[in-house]
Amino acid sequence: MTKRASALDRVLRQAGGPEILDVLAKRLPGADLTTLLLEVMRRRAGALAPADVLRRYGQDRFAAPSPVPFRELRRAEDAALSALPPDFEPVTLSPVAPLGTCSVLATVDQNKVVSTVRNGEVAADPTNALALEAALRRRTAGDGAGGRAEPVRLAAVQRVVRAQHVEGAARYAHFTLFALVTAGRDTGGLAFERQHAAEHLAVLADAVRACGAGEPELRVTVLDERFDAVADGLGGTPDPDRQSGRGYYTGLCFKVYARGVEVGDGGFTGWTAGLLGDRKERLLISALGLDRLAMPE
Incomplete structure (x- = not known):
């Protein structure tokens, strides 16, 4: 039995039995x-004293300020945005997303994001929210003459929160992407x-340079042999042994390194094809x- 399952079993015994989970998850x-959850949170908050809030602030890794200096991070944000071509539209994303934005679109466990009691989740990855926005725009374009011919290019700078516990240098509970x-x-x-993989990588490389992190290194992993020709046009170093991202990406994926540290990731997904119910839809x-790019060497 996993640690999570053991903890859940203990909680359900205290709450009156496993059937309560079905009531909360399926029947309500x-x-x-x-x-119900809002009232639970209201009562729990009502029982707290100021000292309790301060103590939690000092202990909660989600609430602690970033160790990256504000001015350095802001400089990196501005530098990255300066590399954005006119074809990309910057979007100011909400700090919350619909429940399931990460776990339904991608192969991400819901426990890796911070779910809310209002049927939502704290932003964990701007690409998921941008995919939702792109799908809406593609669907709207498809309602008019000419179908969905024009690609939708979107960009965002967003502070995100990841729930899984990670340790090591430049690994944070919240960070900017x-x-x-x-x-x-x-x-x-x-x-x-071919066109858009090259376009994305050119933007990412320019952003790394603009942040003052030197010349970036690209590592490309082909997940489908049909994409060998796409990879050949990108340059970079082949990375056939990469394990992360398999099942998450389709066709081809890549990583970007700067100063020997991984700073970027990307690839093709089937998210908009699923959202729009159209196998011809493509998404990169x-x-x-940016926290890693903002930190001094």
Whole structure:
């Protein structure tokens, strides 16, 4: 039995039995569950004293300020945005997203994000939210003449929170990502993939340079042999032994390194194809971790 399952079993015994989990997860309508959880949180907050809040602030890794100096991080944000071509539209994303934005679109356990009692979750990855926005725009474009011909290029700088516990240098509970997504339609011959993979990598490389992190290193992993030709056009170092991202990305994925440290990641996904119910839809996502780029050598 895993540690999580053991803890859940103990809680359910204290709460009156495992059937309560089915009631809360399946039988209560979403609005009723929200009403219940809001009252639970109201009562728990009402029992706290100022000293309790201060103590939690000093102990909670999610609430602690970033160790990255504000001015250095702001400089990195501005530098990354300066590398953004006019074709990409910057979007100011909400700090929350609908429940399931990460776990439903991608192969991410819901426990790795901070879920809220209002049927939402704290932003954990801007590419997921940008994919939702891109899908909406693609669907709206498809309602008019000409279908969904024009690709949608979006970008964002967002502070995100990840719930899984990580340790080591430059690993934080919350951090800032510079993210890109391009959503479009398959035009045959992997033309979409060739054009936009090269475009994303050029933007990411320019952003790394603009942040003063030197010349970036690109490592490319082909997940489908049909993408060998796409990889050949990108340059970089082949990385066939990469294990992370398999099942998350399709076709091809890549990592970006600066000063010997991983600072970026990206690849193709089937998210918009699933959101729009159209196998011809294509999506490329990528992101840079600005906290790592902002830290001095």
